[in-house]
Structure formats: C-alpha cells, structure tokens
Amino acid sequence: MSITRILAEYIVDSSRHDVPQVVRHEAVRSFFNWVGCAIGGCRHDAVARAVSALGPFAGSEQATLLGRDSRSDALSAALINGISGHVLDFDDAQPRNTNINPSCSVAPAALALGEHLGAPGSEVLHAFLLGLEVECRIANAIYAKGSTRWFANSTAGVFGAAATAGKLLDLDSRRMAWALGIAATQSSGLRISFGTMCKALDVGRAARNGLTAALLARSGFTSSEKAIEAPRGFAQVFWPGSDPAPIVENLGRAYEVSYNIYKPFACGIVLHAPIDGCIQVRNENSIDPTKIARVELTVNPAVIDITGNPAPASGLESKFSVFHSAAVALIDGAAGELQFSDERVAAPLVLRLRSRITATKDASLARDAAHVRIVMDDGRVFEKTVRHALGSLRNPLSDRQLEEKFRSLTQGILTHGSTDTLIDLCWSITDIGDTSRIARAASGRSA
Amino acid sequence: MSITRILAEYIVDSSRHDVPQVVRHEAVRSFFNWVGCAIGGCRHDAVARAVSALGPFAGSEQATLLGRDSRSDALSAALINGISGHVLDFDDAQPRNTNINPSCSVAPAALALGEHLGAPGSEVLHAFLLGLEVECRIANAIYAKGSTRWFANSTAGVFGAAATAGKLLDLDSRRMAWALGIAATQSSGLRISFGTMCKALDVGRAARNGLTAALLARSGFTSSEKAIEAPRGFAQVFWPGSDPAPIVENLGRAYEVSYNIYKPFACGIVLHAPIDGCIQVRNENSIDPTKIARVELTVNPAVIDITGNPAPASGLESKFSVFHSAAVALIDGAAGELQFSDERVAAPLVLRLRSRITATKDASLARDAAHVRIVMDDGRVFEKTVRHALGSLRNPLSDRQLEEKFRSLTQGILTHGSTDTLIDLCWSITDIGDTSRIARAASGRSA
Numbered sequence: 001m002s003i004t005r006i007l008a009e010y011i012v013d014s015s016r017h018d019v020p021q022v023v024r025h026e027a028v029r030s031f032f033n034w035v036g037c038a039i040g041g042c043r044h045d046a047v048a049r050a051v052s053a054l055g056p057f058a059g060s061e062q063a064t065l066l067g068r069d070s071r072s073d074a075l076s077a078a079l080i081n082g083i084s085g086h087v088l089d090f091d092d093a094q095p096r097n098t099n100i101n102p103s104c105s106v107a108p109a110a111l112a113l114g115e116h117l118g119a120p121g122s123e124v125l126h127a128f129l130l131g132l133e134v135e136c137r138i139a140n141a142i143y144a145k146g147s148t149r150w151f152a153n154s155t156a157g158v159f160g161a162a163a164t165a166g167k168l169l170d171l172d173s174r175r176m177a178w179a180l181g182i183a184a185t186q187s188s189g190l191r192i193s194f195g196t197m198c199k200a201l202d203v204g205r206a207a208r209n210g211l212t213a214a215l216l217a218r219s220g221f222t223s224s225e226k227a228i229e230a231p232r233g234f235a236q237v238f239w240p241g242s243d244p245a246p247i248v249e250n251l252g253r254a255y256e257v258s259y260n261i262y263k264p265f266a267c268g269i270v271l272h273a274p275i276d277g278c279i280q281v282r283n284e285n286s287i288d289p290t291k292i293a294r295v296e297l298t299v300n301p302a303v304i305d306i307t308g309n310p311a312p313a314s315g316l317e318s319k320f321s322v323f324h325s326a327a328v329a330l331i332d333g334a335a336g337e338l339q340f341s342d343e344r345v346a347a348p349l350v351l352r353l354r355s356r357i358t359a360t361k362d363a364s365l366a367r368d369a370a371h372v373r374i375v376m377d378d379g380r381v382f383e384k385t386v387r388h389a390l391g392s393l394r395n396p397l398s399d400r401q402l403e404e405k406f407r408s409l410t411q412g413i414l415t416h417g418s419t420d421t422l423i424d425l426c427w428s429i430t431d432i433g434d435t436s437r438i439a440r441a442a443s444g445r446s447a
Numbered sequence: 448m449s450i451t452r453i454l455a456e457y458i459v460d461s462s463r464h465d466v467p468q469v470v471r472h473e474a475v476r477s478f479f480n481w482v483g484c485a486i487g488g489c490r491h492d493a494v495a496r497a498v499s500a501l502g503p504f505a506g507s508e509q510a511t512l513l514g515r516d517s518r519s520d521a522l523s524a525a526l527i528n529g530i531s532g533h534v535l536d537f538d539d540a541q542p543r544n545t546n547i548n549p550s551c552s553v554a555p556a557a558l559a560l561g562e563h564l565g566a567p568g569s570e571v572l573h574a575f576l577l578g579l580e581v582e583c584r585i586a587n588a589i590y591a592k593g594s595t596r597w598f599a600n601s602t603a604g605v606f607g608a609a610a611t612a613g614k615l616l617d618l619d620s621r622r623m624a625w626a627l628g629i630a631a632t633q634s635s636g637l638r639i640s641f642g643t644m645c646k647a648l649d650v651g652r653a654a655r656n657g658l659t660a661a662l663l664a665r666s667g668f669t670s671s672e673k674a675i676e677a678p679r680g681f682a683q684v685f686w687p688g689s690d691p692a693p694i695v696e697n698l699g700r701a702y703e704v705s706y707n708i709y710k711p712f713a714c715g716i717v718l719h720a721p722i723d724g725c726i727q728v729r730n731e732n733s734i735d736p737t738k739i740a741r742v743e744l745t746v747n748p749a750v751i752d753i754t755g756n757p758a759p760a761s762g763l764e765s766k767f768s769v770f771h772s773a774a775v776a777l778i779d780g781a782a783g784e785l786q787f788s789d790e791r792v793a794a795p796l797v798l799r800l801r802s803r804i805t806a807t808k809d810a811s812l813a814r815d816a817a818h819v820r821i822v823m824d825d826g827r828v829f830e831k832t833v834r835h836a837l838g839s840l841r842n843p844l845s846d847r848q849l850e851e852k853f854r855s856l857t858q859g860i861l862t863h864g865s866t867d868t869l870i871d872l873c874w875s876i877t878d879i880g881d882t883s884r885i886a887r888a889a890s891g892r893s894a
Contacts, residue, residue, distance in 0.1 A: 181645065221493065
C-alpha cells in the first residue's frame with residue numbers, strides 16, 4: 001500500500017482512546033499556547049492589512065477571528081487566525097532538523113472548522129493531534145537535512161491542516177488520500193518570505209488550503225492517491241532523493257507532539273539560553289542594570305551566526321540580536337513582545353547596556369545552553385550557567401508558566417475575567433461539548 | 448534594479464496604446480477562446496464538486512460563475528471559472544518548451560476583478576495581455592528545458608494573475624513588486640495532478656491566488672521585493688541553476704501572446720495533425736467509415752510516446768489516444784468534446800475502426816505534421832499529408848473558426864441568441880464601458 005494511503009487509513013482509523021493521556025495533555029498545551037499567540041498577534045499590521053484586503057470577499061459568519069470583534073466564513077477565519085498565530089514568532093517549536101512550528105498551520109483549521117461544525121472539543125483536539133503528527137512526520141522525512149529553500153511550516157503544514165479537517169469531516173480513507181493529494185498540489189512557501197508579512201501569510205494559507213483540500217475531497221474532488229511518494233509527487237519534487245518511508249514508520253506508537261516545546265521569549269529560539277541566564281542572574285542578585293560595566297556571554301556558535309546583529313534598527317530585527325535580547329533581559333527581567341518593540345530598541349538605557357555586551361562562540365555548548373558573566377562597575381562579578389534553557393525539551397514550561405505567557409499575550413485585548421474564562425475552557429477542551437465556546441470566548445468583543 | 452522590480456515597473460508603466468493593434472487582437476482572440484472554454488466546462492463534475500464543496504464558504508455576489516446561474520465573491524469566481532476554463536483541456540497553448548496554456552490562469556482573474564470593479568473592457572484586456580506576458584516570460588525562463596516536476600500553468604500562472612489584477616487595481620511599482628512576491632510564495636502545482644481534477648484546480652488556484660496577491664499588496668501587505676531572482680527566491684527554488692534574466696529582456700518590444708495557438712480539437716495537442724489529416728481525407732473523399740480496411744498513420748515520435756494508448760477506458764483517457772482520436776475523426780468528421788465521452792469510447796463502430804489503425808513513428812515529421820493513408824475494403828487508397836495542423840502557429844484558426852469552436856462549447860448551455868450576443872461583446876471588448884456586460888452575458892441564466 002502506498003505511503004499516502006497508509007497515512008490516510010491511519011488518520012481515519014485513529015481513535016482518541018488510543019492516545020496516552022500524557023500525549024493528549026501535550027496536545028492540549030500546544031493548542032492552549034497557540035490560542036494565546038493568535039490573540040496576541042491579532043492587532044499586528046499584517047493581520048489588519050489582510051483583513052482589510054480580503055474581508056470584502058469573505059463569506060458568512062461561521063467562525064471567530066481571534067481577538068477581533070468579528071466573524072467570517074471558516075476558510076477566511078483559518079487564514080486570518082493563521083496569520084495572527086504566527087506573526088509574533090512566539091509559537092511552539094521543534095528545534096530538531098526542521099525547526100518547524102507545528103501548531104500554527106494546523107490549529108487555525110481545527111478551530112475554524114470545529115467552531116463551524118459545533119464539534120465536541122475532544123474530537124477537535126484529537127483531529128488537531130493527528131494533524132501535528134502528519135505535518136511533523138512529513139517535514140522530518142522530507143527535510144531530514146533541514147531546508148534553506150522551503151518553509152516547513154507551510155509546505156508540510158498544509159498536509160497537517162488537511163488531515164485535521166479531514167478527520168473532523170469524517171472522510172473515508174479514499175477521500176482522506178484525496179485530501180492529502182489536494183494538499184500536496186497546494187504545498188508552497190518560500191524562505192525568501194522570512195522577514196516580511198508573507199511568512200505569517202504562508203502559515204495562514206497552509207491552514208486555509210488544508211481545510212479547502214478536505215472540503216473538496218469530501219465532495220468527491222479527485223487527486224492522485226500517491227501524491228506524497230510518486231516519482232513526480234511531493235517528496236521528490238520538494239527534495240529530490242528524499243526518502244518518504246519514515247513518514248509512516250511507528251505510526252500510532254510514537255507521537256510527534258511529545259517533542260513540542262513552547263517559547264517563553266518572543267524571539268529566535270537560539271536566544272533563549274542567554275536570555276534565561278540573564279534573567280536568572282539579574283533576579284538572584286538584584287542587579288542594578290545601570291551599574292553594569294560589562295556582560296560576557298558564552299554561547300553555541302549558532303547564536304552568533306543567526307543573531308549576531310549588534311545594532312538592530314527595528315523591533316522585528318531585535319528579535320534576532322543577542323545583544324539587544326541580553327540587554328532587555330537584564331533591564332526588564334523579561335523578553336516578551338514588549339521587549340522587542342521599536343521603542344525599546346531605541347531606548348537610551350538599552351543602547352548603553354547593549355554596547356557593553358560581548359558574545360563568544362563555544363562549540364562545546366549545546367544550543368539550549370549558555371554561560372553569562374556580569375562584571376559590575378564596582379568590580380563585583382556574577383555568573384550563571386544555563387544547561388537547558390527555560391522552555392527547552394529538558395526544561396519545559398509548566399502549565400502555570402504557559403498561563404503566564406497566555407496572560408501576557410491577551411493583555412489589553414481580553415479582560416482579565418475573559419482571559420480566566422478562556423484559560424479554563426482551553427484546559428478543559430476535551431470535556432467541552434461544542435468547540436465554538438472556546439472560539440467565542442477568544443473573540444475581542446469580550447474585552 | 449532587480450528583475451522583480453523591473454517587471455513591476457513595466458506592468459505599472461505599460462499603456463495599451465503602446466501595443467500594436469495586431470497584438471491586441473491576438474489578446475482578444477485568446478480571451479474569446481477562454482470564455483468559450485469556461486462556459487463549455489461549466490457542467491463538468493470537477494466544477495460541480497468544487498461549487499458544492501466551497502460554495503457555502505463564498506462571499507457576496509460580486510462576479511459571475513460562467514455558464515452557471517449563480518454569482519459569487521470575485522475570489523471564488525476566479526477559482527471556479529479557472530477550473531471551468533481548463534477542465535476540458537481545450538485551451539490556447541504555446542507548444543514550445545513549456546507547453547503552457549497561457550490564458551486559463553490569467554483570464555479568470557481579469558474577468559472576475561473586471562466585473563467586480565466595473566472596469567472598462569479596454570483596461571481589462573490590456574491587464575490580461577500584461578498578465579500573459581509576465582506568466583509566459585517567467586515560464587519560458589525558469590522552465591527553459593521544460594519541466595516534468597512543476598505545472599507551468601499554475602506555478603507561472605499565479606504571477607500572471609497577480610500582474611493582471613495589480614494592473615486593474617492601479618498598484619504603484621513597489622506594491623506591484625509585493626504582489627509578485629506574494630504570488631511567488633504561493634506558487635505551486637505538481638505534475639502528479641495530471642489526469643485528476645487537481646489539474647484544473649491548480650489553474651483555478653493560480654487565478655484566485657494571483658488576485659489575492661494583488662489585493663493584499665494594495666493594502667500594504669509586504670513581501671520580498673526580489674522574490675523572483677533572489678538566491679532563495681522563486682527561480683532558484685523551482686529550478687536550481689535557472690537564469691531569470693530573460694524574463695525582462697525585450698520587454699515591450701516582443702509580445703508573448705503572439706505565440707498563442709488555439710486548439711480546434713478537444714484533446715492533446717500532439718494529436719491535432721493526425722486528426723486534421725483524417726477529417727480532411729474523410730471529407731474530400733466522402734469516405735464511408737464502415738468500409739475502411741485499415742488506416743496507416745505516420746507521425747512525429749511524440750505522438751506515440753504521449754498518446755500511444757491503444758485501448759482507452761474512459762473519455763478522459765481517450766483524449767490521449769491517437770487510435771481513438773483518428774477513429775472518431777474518420778467516423779464523425781470532428782474531434783470536439785462529444786467525441787471524447789465515455790459513451791463514444793465504448794461505441795462498437797469506434798472500437799471496430801480503432802482496431803484497424805496503426806501508427807508509425809517518423810522523426811522527420813514535425814510535431815504539427817502527419818501523414819494519413821486509408822485503405823478501403825474494396826482496395827481503394829486515399830492519402831493526405833498535413834504540413835501544419837489546423838490551429839498551429841503556421842495554420843491558425845481564423846476568427847470565424849474560433850466562433851465555430853465557441854458555438855460548439857456554449858451549445859446546450861446558452862441559447863443561440865445569447866451566444867450571438869456574447870460573441871459580439873467579446874469581439875468588441877475594447878469598446879465596452881463595463882466588463883460586467885460580458886460576464887453577465889456568459890451567465891447560464893440566459894439559457
């Protein structure tokens with residue numbers, strides 16, 4: 001049997017009762033984290049411009065635009081919520097070969113369709129978990145050596161969204177294979193989009209297009225049933241010579257969601273270890289940032305390669321500057337969305353401290369490790385070694401820490417009361433009879 | 448200046464008065480041919496299933512679904528009309544390196560947006576011509592050696608649709624560059640889709656996505672401004688090592704639409720020469736097809752390679768069988784959509800004659816040439832040599848012949864009177880104040 005067909009049958013046959021409780025809870029955490037990110041991103045220019053451009057072409061009010069006081073057809077909602085959930089780059093992530101952000105292309109399809117259908121939360125969560133599984137397995141196999149050409153979130157994400165929507169639509173295995181085939185021919189997203197609004201658009205498109213694929217397949221719209229593995233299919237076209245066989249190895253025994261981590265800081269994942277070290281050393285020693293003589297960071301070489309920008313000119317650029325990140329971490333004791341604003345980049349205190357920071361490569365340090373050494377004006381020295389950065393797989397955010405992140409994201413968009421209600425609803429998603437309760441609680445009208 | 452930016456400035460600066468009348472007329476012929484194809488395809492299962500699947504998510508009535516008694520938002524109309532216009536494989540074509548069908552991804556965007564805006568026909572036609580130009584230049588450069596991996600109609604078509612829509616929306620050159628960049632990151636469409644409904648879907652998606660790109664760019668949604676030529680941009684990702692420079696060579700001096708040909712027969716383009724020969728020899732000699740002993744075809748090797756199927760099982764397969772095609776051409780004196788139905792494939796007379804046909808490769812024959820030799824039961828022999836098949840660049844369909852094709856496609860969908868009206872409107876598109884007149888005349892409600 002072909003890989004596409006095996007995958008399709010697995011999705012169709014999978015029951016939520018097959019999945020261990022600890023895995024299901026990780027899927028709940030992933031969904032929870034995404035809802036916070038999508039609300040937090042809802043006022044970003046990229047979202048506002050997409051709504052303004054495409055709103056006049058949208059259909060009837062089937063699904064909620066998270067954090068905004070409006071509704072839209074489910075396909076448009078998947079697109080807009082997809083943009084909103086990724087635009088802050090504050091996602092879950094799998095810092096392995098692909099660095100994929102698994103939830104951002106799948107969750108918008110799950111929630112928009114779940115709301116439209118009024119589906120039980122337990123079904124939406126299981127469909128979401130299966131979407132992550134399909135997406136990550138495809139990305140890991142095809143981009144086994146990484147990819148500098150294609151954007152994993154969108155090129156693999158469209159399969160995840162199709163799988164999720166196909167499961168919610170209760171497709172049979174032939175139609176599920178068509179859904180995956182229709183996803184394959186829509187797969188797209190160039191790395192050249194990074195640093196522009198198109199990066200978040202690619203994610204929203206993957207959500208919308210995957211949902212479209214499942215809807216078309218339900219109506220009998222045909223595609224190849226070997227679209228992933230055929231000689232002219234997805235795998236060979238996107239990565240000639242790649243081996244799609246691992247996509248279906250150990251299906252139902254190992255779960256991709258188990259590898260999800262959640263960013264505590266609103267910036268590039270390689271920055272998390274030095275930021276974690278700076279915040280810890282600051283808090284433990286009540287350091288006055290105005291009296292720091294110099295900061296010496298020792299980091300994995302990737303930190304310098306990816307985030308070595310000494311003088312970022314904008315908030316967006318500062319998310320990829322180790323110098324800015326360490327400075328705000330030491331000054332504010334935080335590295336949330338507020339620390340990466342245009343204003344913060346130009347703040348005199350930040351500029352002053354930034355210039356006193358050096359960073360040295362050390363290949364013996366893992367990517368989630370770092371060493372921070374602070375020398376004060378009076379000569380005192382404070383040090384901190386981070387073995388596994390906060391939020392990494394070996395030092396994951398607790399449910400409570402995820403809630404703190406969630407609250408920081410909904411601040412100013414939802415009331416405290418609404419945020420409390422939404423947090424409770426998200427944690428108890430598997431007990432909710434109608435998923436639209438979550439979507440409606442995440443609407444901006446409650447602020 | 449970058450290629451993307453040069454292209455953007457050309458689109459923005461181009462005036463219809465710059466274009467020679469003969470070129471403009473070829474654009475009118477291309478548009479005319481596409482309208483007929485889109486009406487002819489409107490009842491195909493692929494269209495019906497897409498409307499059924501996606502209709503519930505569509506927006507307000509901004510644009511006409513050709514041949515159908517309904518309207519939709521302009522983005523959805525571009526998608527559905529795009530599927531409808533390509534599903535019969537009865538397009539215009541450029542039988543050069545890419546075999547692209549230029550109009551099918553561009554015209555749906557031009558008409559849907561033109562109708563929505565109420566734009567003058569002269570503007571819609573010029574925007575359409577520019578879209579063809581952008582699409583074909585990109586395809587010819589990137590797929591200079593052909594492509595067995597990517598579908599040119601969709602991967603290049605999305606740029607054409609974006610250019611057309613961007614021109615109609617009067618974008619400035621920076622926003623036009625963004626529109627091309629947003630198109631680039633949406634570019635997709637696998638050859639594995641051939642033989643399934645996804646082939647026509649890919650075309651419809653290109654139209655819809657190109658229009659989406661222009662709308663987003665108008666609202667200030669950003670992309671790379673070097674999305675075509677950058678190291679990680681469209682050209683190098685879709686065809687590593689390709690040279691995008693020819694995309695902007697001779698801009699405004701040579702026009703791609705000049706190379707468009709129009710299929711007289713509803714099947715693979717390589718079959719046109721033997722079909723033309725069969726119809727001519729039949730008509731010239733009043734051949735009784737029940738009294739044919741054998742038929743000997745001599746053809747370019749590509750005919751056997753691509754259409755060598757001796758026993759097609761369905762109407763769709765028969766479009767790629769030289770034996771079926773020659774048989775129906777000799778029996779019916781035609782090779783329109785009716786000749787490639789499931790019923791015709793199983794007709795006893797067709798089966799009987801099909802088994803008496805042989806085809807021999809001759810590499811000295813061009814792709815648009817063929818030789819037909821008929822031996823009758825009574826020993827008489829009739830022969831015909833085709834140097835340039837009807838519809839080829841050297842033997843193009845006249846405007847009158849395009850009208851005959853158009854009438855055959857609208858038969859049973861529009862009344863004769865409505866067809867006459869629509870034909871007149873299409874020929875005079877450059878004199879029409881509001882393009883919605885054409886769209887409304889192409890609505891199925893007039894049948």
